[in-house]
Amino acid sequence: MLNVKKIRKDFPMLSNKSKKGHDLIYFDNAATTFKPQAVIDAVCEYYTSYSVNAHRGDYELSYQVDQQYESSRKTVANFIHADVKEIVFTSGASESLNLVAYGYGQKYLTEGDIVLSSEAEHASNILPWMKACEVTKATLDFIPLLDTGKIDVEAFKLKMNHHVKVVTLAQVTNVLGYVVDIQKICEIAHEYGAIVVVDGAQSLPHMPVDVKQLDCDFFAFSAHKLCGPTGVGVLYGKYELLQMSDPFMFGGGSNARFDMCGNILLKDAPYRFESGTPAIEAVLGMKAAINYIMNIGMEHIHAYELELREYLVAQMRQLENVVIYNDHNDSGIVTFNIKDVFSQDAATYFSDYGIAIRSGQHCAKLLMNKLNTSSTLRASVYFYNTKEEVDHFIKICSQINADTMLDVFF
Amino acid sequence: MNDMMKDPMILRSIIMDHYKYPKNHKLNDSNEYIEKHMASESCIDDIRVQALIKNAILEDICFDGEACTIATSSTSIMSDLLKGKTITDARQIISEYRKMIDQKEYDEELLEEAVAFQNVGNQANRIHCATIGWDAIESLMEESEKQNG
Missing domain, CATH: 3.40.640.10 (Type I PLP-dependent aspartate aminotransferase-like (Major domain))
Known part of the structure; x- marks a missing residue:
């Protein structure tokens, strides 16, 4: 099993705060990852x-x-x-x-x-x-x-x-x-x-x-x-x-x-x-x-990521305002949308609470034909993410809807 | 200025209203219209803005595309506000709008409903969304002037 608490100490970025003082929760690991001190x-x-x-x-x-x-x-x-x-x-x-x-x-x-x-x-x-x-x-x-x-x-x-x-x-x-x-x-x-x-x-x-x-x-x-x-x-x-x-x-x-x-x-x-x-x-x-x-070991990293993903997706399934596009898969990537909220508006809401996720328009053909949406949100976890971070992510996720999405501008 | 235009609830409802029911949200086939396609790699917003400009007057402005709340509503408000204005007047309004976005002193009276975006600078990564339609109309006005050079 991974000692995530110990691992997190190796990454200086993980102790940073957002502008509003929130702990930084980095769920955009499919885009790039943080660097340990050794690197x-x-x-x-x-x-x-x-x-x-x-x-x-x-x-x-x-x-x-x-x-x-x-x-x-x-x-x-x-x-x-x-x-x-x-x-x-x-x-x-x-x-x-x-x-x-x-x-x-x-x-x-x-x-x-x-x-x-x-x-x-x-x-x-x-x-x-x-x-x-x-x-x-x-x-x-x-x-x-x-x-x-x-x-x-x-x-x-x-x-x-x-x-x-x-x-x-x-x-x-x-x-x-x-x-x-x-x-x-x-x-x-x-x-x-x-x-x-x-x-x-x-x-x-x-x-x-x-x-x-x-x-x-x-x-x-x-x-x-x-x-x-x-x-x-x-x-x-x-x-x-x-x-x-x-x-x-x-x-x-x-x-x-x-x-x-x-x-x-x-x-x-x-x-x-x-x-x-x-x-x-x-x-x-x-x-x-x-x-x-x-x-750390690739086997351990892989197993932990899948565990974290399952923990994340299980809670997302309970949220009525969330649509998940890849409910079952074997990687740390969760692709979803908040109902009635354009992906970029949702990403800004997450960002206001220190959570970094990706909003994106992807290969139009793929998404238009298979997913019936032109853009999605993508949360991607890595071995230094924690269940506590997931819990916070879920809490913020549950707050977003067409009425609240503009809160972050006022 | 009306105090109502400082009430966050009113400003929010202006944005939501223009997002749900955007004005001038239909492109025109007529070749009298000039068109600007706004799409960037860093952002999902992908819109087309069209203008019918005659004798230095913005006779019609319309747009369509896929965009977030801020981009859709700010472009809708822009189209409403600048339609019928001369290029000179439109430029003055745009200039006041940009001052507001940059959180500088600005003339509220000229901006009408566009004051709803006075706080967009709180989310710096979204300033682009609040200006995408405004950038488009500015470029169309330049194009029109060049054509009539």
Whole structure:
């Protein structure tokens, strides 16, 4: 069991108050997460004690930074059960997904090929493939969702054929938080010779992930959603696929040799994808975040989040003014609305009591067709949230209606 | 100014009334109207504002779209208040409205029902909602002036 009380002491943000003096209740963890002191220290330590570039220079400090930078790669590899040379550092999940769409998709897709995705995807996993399809004349197609908004393996099977070259899906969808059976998807896709790209931004921070067991071909995630710094993330790719892919960006660090005739000899993966000076402090911060999380244990984090979610949803079901859109799922994301109150008005009401949740308009097609609403509220919990916070959230939630929603302006 | 316009209950009911029953809430197909689409990434509000401007007079203003209480009601009140005004008068009213939103001294008389938004600055992240329709009409007036340059 988690010692949440002790864990909370590691996060300076959690002792902050809102402008009106309320305790800060942060339920927007699907957007980003707070950082433990260990991560903040790792970032500061780089600037205080090292500060020099990686992969450059022959002096002592440079060597030390290099060692630390590469040991971060080992930490990531160990975390997701990959090989160290399969870990590419990027600016985050968005860049990772773009890298696959540009560096692999645009290189190998041709007219008649199909890229298969779903209506529940985040823009970062759809827009790069729309572009790739525009350039290569391939077709982007979607797996139809169940009425609940879930992605169903049977529906996926019906969409599979030998023209499908790429399947690209989030392991946990960002609006409704449903967990997709990636292992099964990979098994089926591979039978048809398609590769599978996984957006792990919403899954990796919350559940154990083993890329070898999933057998996915690419896996993308961001550090900031798992207690790490912003502006850094990872693309995992099977080594032979990384070697086949072009970098998204060229420059110092990615090439071994070049000449004035235009001959470029690229370095092997992962270095060919890492041009320019990276966010070194963020990579070191990500390492600290992963160590922090592994120390608590992904299994424990996952179990606690589900317990907290169930505690939250059970009380929300009792509230007459609440509509829940994902009553049953296996992630900390609860998507809902307050009856007769526009989502943004409700979010402002919550905010007035120190509660941070997201109001948002999501993939219009998904929500209009499946949920009959154009925007929703999303509360997303993490392992540092508590039942006491949930109780307070429920109390505020019960107060919101069409008559009270304007209270916060007067 | 009428003291009633300082009573929070009255101000709330003005906002709710314009939210539930927005004025001029229908777009026009006529090509005499110019249109501005207001949508931002940071906010859900997504509205279209149209204006029929002839001889520097705002003959008609209408809008439609998906928006929160504050954005819908403030745009509805704007359309009611500025309809029939000259561009010059409209600009003066808009300028007073912005002073009010920024919590500076302003002329209440010119703003009529728009004084309902005097406290929107209490929720700084919602100021954008209270000005979205006003930004749109300002840009439409500029467009009209350029066209008639």
